[in-house]
Amino acid sequence: MEEGVHYQCQRCGNCCRWHGEVPVTDEEVRKIADFLGKPLYDFVADYTDIRLNRAGLTLIDKPNGECIFLDGIECTIQAVKPGQCAGFPNQWNFPGWREKCEAIPVPKPDFEENDQSPRTS
Ligand code: SF4
Numbered sequence: 001m002e003e004g005v006h007y008q009c010q011r012c013g014n015c016c017r018w019h020g021e022v023p024v025t026d027e028e029v030r031k032i033a034d035f036l037g038k039p040l041y042d043f044v045a046d047y048t049d050i051r052l053n054r055a056g057l058t059l060i061d062k063p064n065g066e067c068i069f070l071d072g073i074e075c076t077i078q079a080v081k082p083g084q085c086a087g088f089p090n091q092w093n094f095p096g097w098r099e100k101c102e103a104i105p106v107p108k109p110d111f112e113e114n115d116q117s118p119r120t121s
């Protein structure tokens with residue numbers, strides 16, 4: 001990631017259509033279950049799976065490979081989406097991400113220079 005640049009998400013939804021894990025922490029699992037009004041056990045059983053490395057849970061995909069919580073281009077759990085989703089692409093990305101992600105590079109605001117926490121938008 002370039003120094004002094006912030007990538008502004010354009011909400012195209014492409015990152016939610018990539019096949020791959022969306023890890024969720026215990027706290028994130030509780031927050032999403034509460035947001036959906038589901039008992040914790042039911043949420044874990046219906047919407048998560050064990051990660052391939054067996055080090056926690058990941059959200060499941062729909063049969064077409066997109067995230068179970070994607071509806072068109074909208075995240076239906078936007079208010080409580082996992083940190084991995086909130087941090088993409090500024091806090092983590094992978095080779096080739098720019099070919100799919102429509103985020104626009106803008107000068108990084110001063111308040112962000114030392115901000116390492118996941119963003120919420
Ligand atoms: S939780 Fe929301 S932001 Fe994260 S991959 Fe799923 S639809 Fe996308």
Ligand code: SF4
Nearest residue numbers: 009010013015101103
């Ligand atoms: S982070 Fe990039 S790929 Fe994901 S919704 Fe925003 S612009 Fe699209």
